[in-house]
Amino acid sequence: MKPIRYNIPALAVAGMLWMSPLGAQEPAPPAPAPIAPGAAAPAPPPSPIHLTLDEAVARALEANPGLKAMAHRSSAAERSARAAGRTRWGQLDAFFSSTRYNDDWMVRPMSRQMFEEAGGFAGLPWDRNQRHYGLNFQIPLYMGGELSSGIRIRQLEAEKAASLLEGTRWQVRFNAVSLYTGLQTLDALEASMDELIRSLELTSRRLDLMVETGKRPELDRLKVVEELQDARAQRAGLHADRVRVSSLLLALMGSDPSGEVVTDPLPDRLPELAMTPAELRASLGATSRVRRARFAAEQGERGVRMATSSFIPKVVASGNVTQNAAPSLDDPLDTWQVSVGVVVPIFHGASRFEELAAARDQRSAAQEALVQAEMDAGARLEEALARLEAARAELDAARARVAAGSEAARIEQIRYDTGAGTVEDLLRARSREQAARASLARALGAVITAAERINSIVEKEAVR
Numbered sequence: 001m002k003p004i005r006y007n008i009p010a011l012a013v014a015g016m017l018w019m020s021p022l023g024a025q026e027p028a029p030p031a032p033a034p035i036a037p038g039a040a041a042p043a044p045p046p047s048p049i050h051l052t053l054d055e056a057v058a059r060a061l062e063a064n065p066g067l068k069a070m071a072h073r074s075s076a077a078e079r080s081a082r083a084a085g086r087t088r089w090g091q092l093d094a095f096f097s098s099t100r101y102n103d104d105w106m107v108r109p110m111s112r113q114m115f116e117e118a119g120g121f122a123g124l125p126w127d128r129n130q131r132h133y134g135l136n137f138q139i140p141l142y143m144g145g146e147l148s149s150g151i152r153i154r155q156l157e158a159e160k161a162a163s164l165l166e167g168t169r170w171q172v173r174f175n176a177v178s179l180y181t182g183l184q185t186l187d188a189l190e191a192s193m194d195e196l197i198r199s200l201e202l203t204s205r206r207l208d209l210m211v212e213t214g215k216r217p218e219l220d221r222l223k224v225v226e227e228l229q230d231a232r233a234q235r236a237g238l239h240a241d242r243v244r245v246s247s248l249l250l251a252l253m254g255s256d257p258s259g260e261v262v263t264d265p266l267p268d269r270l271p272e273l274a275m276t277p278a279e280l281r282a283s284l285g286a287t288s289r290v291r292r293a294r295f296a297a298e299q300g301e302r303g304v305r306m307a308t309s310s311f312i313p314k315v316v317a318s319g320n321v322t323q324n325a326a327p328s329l330d331d332p333l334d335t336w337q338v339s340v341g342v343v344v345p346i347f348h349g350a351s352r353f354e355e356l357a358a359a360r361d362q363r364s365a366a367q368e369a370l371v372q373a374e375m376d377a378g379a380r381l382e383e384a385l386a387r388l389e390a391a392r393a394e395l396d397a398a399r400a401r402v403a404a405g406s407e408a409a410r411i412e413q414i415r416y417d418t419g420a421g422t423v424e425d426l427l428r429a430r431s432r433e434q435a436a437r438a439s440l441a442r443a444l445g446a447v448i449t450a451a452e453r454i455n456s457i458v459e460k461e462a463v464r
Helices: 053-063 065-089 112-118 146-213 218-252 277-286 288-309 351-417 423-458
Strands: 011-013 016-018 091-106 126-142 314-325 333-343
Touching: 053 065, 053 146, 053 218, 065 126, 065 146, 146 218, 146 288, 146 423, 218 423, 277 288, 277 351, 277 423, 288 351, 351 423
Parallel strands: none
Antiparallel strands: 011 016, 091 126, 126 314, 314 333
């Protein structure tokens, strides 16, 4: 007789499929390695951490390394936008130079006043060692829209980074809830499997006595032993899955993945929708993903304006104030200048036309991406709503299966003890009972995960 496999459903946790290996043998624990004289004893394993769901979410939002990195990027983008906005006020630079020429040079450039005051070239300041220092300033007066468009593009980039941070926070929240719920589900599956193992062990002990007294054949005992060992192997696989999910949750919270998380049991109260489906659909336009696409579309429009500004003349005011000093002078000589320059673009090898065409294509691509983002958000919401309804229906069916499976297993146990049933009937009843309990645990976790999925899509507390 082939062993009866207990149908433990696969767990979808945070977008990953956790499958318990069926039929694997539980490895024997390794023997402790001897400690050399004088060597330090190995550090004890970290103590388990008991967390509620709210505590796990709070720790993930506070200490997740990826979320912290995203916050720094958002802050950097915001500062970059502020820096770009301040370029409209121009720039002021200080300069200093010290030179030694091969011969005496005039310290200050010639001017009519120097001729009048010096009374000839002999009175002009000459020196081969000179120092010049002062201030340069430059103010953009008119840039044809290039400056304002560039500033706005930086601001939009900062808003995109901020919205990406907001969306990432909701995704981290969803991952924390799904991983925590996965641990709760695995704990329930382990408890159900432990109950099955205890039941099989009790049946095995009864059969040992029946076989000794000749009431049952040896084959019945061997069948139960086979099923018992298979259940223990599946229990080991469940434990491995739990270690993996626990490590992922600890890593998500920025903690040591080698620890262990102790969770609360699955709640009896199911989450309920606090918004109607119409309200949920209407709120999709304010989600971070759609807003990022909208910001990108506006950036595309600003990019076209910047490309167009390359055809427009630009006006810049500039000036400087300089102190000219040399050993031959008692006091430094001052010079200053103010100028307004106009640059008119005439020919750039037709590159500006290509840049303008490229900017228009990028704008069109961003607009299409916005439409795609809105459609994707709507499709994801519809799928999440359907999955929530399916999870609720599966939960109702699982509760009915547990009640029926438990009663059927009780009846088969009585029939077998009285000699009216076979061991195959008993084992099948136990298998169906275990599968029903596993489905119930999975369905409870699926309802909680599907509800949080809706919250992560609309980025609101839509399901509580």
